[in-house]
Amino acid sequence: MWTLISPTYRADTYRGWTLAMAGVMVSLPAVAVALAVGLVSGGWPPAVRWGGLFVALAGTTAVAGALPAVRRWNIRLANRALRTRLPAPLPVPGRAWPVRARTVAWLTLHQATGWLLLTTTVLCVTTAVALGGVWIGGGDDITFFTLPVHIAAGPAGAWTVPVSAAALLSGALLSALATALLRATAPVLLGHGPDERFTALETQVRELEQRNRLARELHDSVGHTLTASTVQAAVAGELMETDPAAARRALAAIEESCRSALDDLDHVLGVLREGRAATTPEHTLADLAPLLERLRHTGTDIDVRTGGDLTHLPATVSREAYRIVQEGMTNALRHAPRAPVTLRLTAGSDWLAIDMANALPDHRPPRSPARHGGRGLVGLDERVRLLRGEFTAGPGGEGGWHLSARIPLRAAP
Amino acid sequence: MTGAPLTLLLVEDDELTRTGLRTLLSAQPDLAVVGEAADGAEALQLATSLRPDVVLMDVRMPRMDGIEATRRLRADLEVPPKIIVITTFESDDYVYDALRAGADGFILKRAPVGQIAHAVRLVATGDTLLFPDAVRRLVATRPPTARQDPAGPRLPVPLTGRETDILRLMATGLSNPQIAEHLTVSMETVKTHVSNVLTKLGARNRTQAVILAYESGIVVPGQG
Numbered sequence: 231m232w233t234l235i236s237p238t239y240r241a242d243t244y245r246g247w248t249l250a251m252a253g254v255m256v257s258l259p260a261v262a263v264a265l266a267v268g269l270v271s272g273g274w275p276p277a278v279r280w281g282g283l284f285v286a287l288a289g290t291t292a293v294a295g296a297l298p299a300v301r302r303w304n305i306r307l308a309n310r311a312l313r314t315r316l317p318a319p320l321p322v323p324g325r326a327w328p329v330r331a332r333t334v335a336w337l338t339l340h341q342a343t344g345w346l347l348l349t350t351t352v353l354c355v356t357t358a359v360a361l362g363g364v365w366i367g368g369g370d371d372i373t374f375f376t377l378p379v380h381i382a383a384g385p386a387g388a389w390t391v392p393v394s395a396a397a398l399l400s401g402a403l404l405s406a407l408a409t410a411l412l413r414a415t416a417p418v419l420l421g422h423g424p425d426e427r428f429t430a431l432e433t434q435v436r437e438l439e440q441r442n443r444l445a446r447e448l449h450d451s452v453g454h455t456l457t458a459s460t461v462q463a464a465v466a467g468e469l470m471e472t473d474p475a476a477a478r479r480a481l482a483a484i485e486e487s488c489r490s491a492l493d494d495l496d497h498v499l500g501v502l503r504e505g506r507a508a509t510t511p512e513h514t515l516a517d518l519a520p521l522l523e524r525l526r527h528t529g530t531d532i533d534v535r536t537g538g539d540l541t542h543l544p545a546t547v548s549r550e551a552y553r554i555v556q557e558g559m560t561n562a563l564r565h566a567p568r569a570p571v572t573l574r575l576t577a578g579s580d581w582l583a584i585d586m587a588n589a590l591p592d593h594r595p596p597r598s599p600a601r602h603g604g605r606g607l608v609g610l611d612e613r614v615r616l617l618r619g620e621f622t623a624g625p626g627g628e629g630g631w632h633l634s635a636r637i638p639l640r641a642a643p
Numbered sequence: 644m645t646g647a648p649l650t651l652l653l654v655e656d657d658e659l660t661r662t663g664l665r666t667l668l669s670a671q672p673d674l675a676v677v678g679e680a681a682d683g684a685e686a687l688q689l690a691t692s693l694r695p696d697v698v699l700m701d702v703r704m705p706r707m708d709g710i711e712a713t714r715r716l717r718a719d720l721e722v723p724p725k726i727i728v729i730t731t732f733e734s735d736d737y738v739y740d741a742l743r744a745g746a747d748g749f750i751l752k753r754a755p756v757g758q759i760a761h762a763v764r765l766v767a768t769g770d771t772l773l774f775p776d777a778v779r780r781l782v783a784t785r786p787p788t789a790r791q792d793p794a795g796p797r798l799p800v801p802l803t804g805r806e807t808d809i810l811r812l813m814a815t816g817l818s819n820p821q822i823a824e825h826l827t828v829s830m831e832t833v834k835t836h837v838s839n840v841l842t843k844l845g846a847r848n849r850t851q852a853v854i855l856a857y858e859s860g861i862v863v864p865g866q867g
Contacts, residue, residue, distance in 0.1 A: 450731070453731045454731055456753070457753050458663065461667065468756075640733075
């Protein structure tokens with residue numbers, strides 16, 4: 231019941247309605263042309279007149295649909311009204327006809343929906359106002375769309391209230407239906423076609439290459455500054471007593487070069503950073519204890535054993551390890567709630583090893599990783615391999631689930 | 644160390660790093676920095692006129708890079724100085740190229756000065772591979788295609804079993820006396836074998852021989 235009424239108070243319904251009405255407005259020039267054709271062909275047989283009207287409508291729409299600005303404008307309109315995130319059109323080399331055809335289809339649908347919705351809205355509102363209004367006005371005999379209707383005064387005519395309400399509700403429901411239809415069709419007709427998707431991908435690849443180049447340059451320049459600073463710091467330490475002036479110069483040089491490196495970082499990171507920056511630093515293995523504590527609160531028995539020095543791992547490795555543990559634990563909890571989990575973290579001289587295992591309840595066959603929690607595991611796999619490590623996750627021995635990751639601690643294994 | 648100090652030529656384009664390294668290395672009693680160059684071309688001139696024992700060579704420099712400078716020093720001078728490549732990053736592709744061009748070893752610029760000085764002394768005596776683990780890692784990061792030399796393990800004159808053993812021990816960083824002790828043979832025998840290995844591989848020094856050995860698969864990185 232509630233779901234039935236909900237479209238009446240959802241802003242979404244009326245945004246869609248506005249969009250449909252915009253379709254009516256947009257069609258006005260075409261309708262004007264069509265009417266002009268109708269007037270000119272006044273003396274001709276009806277078939278010719280209707281045919282002319284249709285050709286004029288279709289022709290105007292087709293011409294409008296071929297204009298790139300019309301498409302861009304419609305995409306913007308749809309995004310506004312439907313809250314869709316359709317990408318802006320891209321210039322594509324070669325054939326533009328498929329795109330134009332889709333735009334024409336959209337225009338046709340948009341305008342047709344608009345006129346239909348306008349008609350139903352007028353009908354529903356008229357019904358509600360007419361029936362309700364006459365009853366409030368003391369009742370009367372009226373002709374309602376050629377149908378004679380008697381509305382009695384007082385309680386006997388109170389049936390008009392639910393009927394009026396039903397009329398308004400149907401209007402809202404139809405509007406919601408039109409919104410849903412437009413929203414479902416917009417990506418197909420206004421979204422990127424294969425050519426545009428290709429162009430978008432090309433642009434993306436170029437951007438990534440640029441980012442990579444910037445990252446590499448940043449890596450180099452910061453590396454050089456840190457090297458120079460390390461050397462100068464050693465100089466300052468060496469000369470502290472024998473030549474304090476020179477030691478001071480070395481310190482000043484460190485200050486200066488660190489400052490310029492930070493400026494460089496500031497500048498390039500602004501470019502490199504995709505989307506919003508996190509306001510909190512990424513977690514590392516140092517945050518492992520609170521994570522496990524939270525997980526234990528869910529009633530899961532976690533057996534943790536660590537080996538080696540986990541506090542001095544490279545930051546990248548430590549962050550990745552935290553993500554692996556977090557993702558692995560979340561998966562374990564999701565698929566086998568309350569089943570005990572064992573976690574082994576071992577830092578060697580060259581590698582960090584992470585092993586996680588949990589039993590699956592009732593010897594239920596483990597579900598395929600591709601379908602469940604797949605995105606997360608695939609992401610982990612990709613990132614571990616980027617760090618030149620190894621990652622496996624899947625059914626282990628004795629009907630349990632096993633996750634294992636090996637990450638090298640140096641850039642060169 | 645007795646007698647005259649080892650003479651060094653410092654080649655590095657970044658002034659802060661260069662002057663810093665000069666100050667630090669000059670403080671070592673047995674080392675003397677006799678010259679400084681900011682690029683490869685300058686390094687060639689100074690190496691020819693100053694005749695240093697060891698050149699500390701940066702790789703990426705304007706005008707002439709360290710790889711080209713290393714190659715020219717090796718080719719032009721009858722008794723070329725020992726060359727240690729100094730680098731910002733261990734996993735730098737150019738370091739590998741410089742070693743292939745005939746540098747005797749490489750070391751991080753950020754290494755503590757004691758370690759750099761140690762490397763200089765070690766390379767000056769010439770019978771030990773500098774930082775065998777670092778060299779192994781450097782080879783291991785190369786894509787396998789780049790490692791497989793088409794000339795491959797087929798050498799004009801194949802290594803004898805003994806020579807292969809010695810090459811393997813060279814790759815682990817053992818010096819000639821240590822190899823002699825390990826194989827219970829005389830120093831002279833080891834020296835002869837080492838020189839044969841270098842000749843057969845067409846290598847200019849131990850580092851190059853070990854890299855070639857890794858590349859051709861005569862020695863597999865990670866297997867001592």
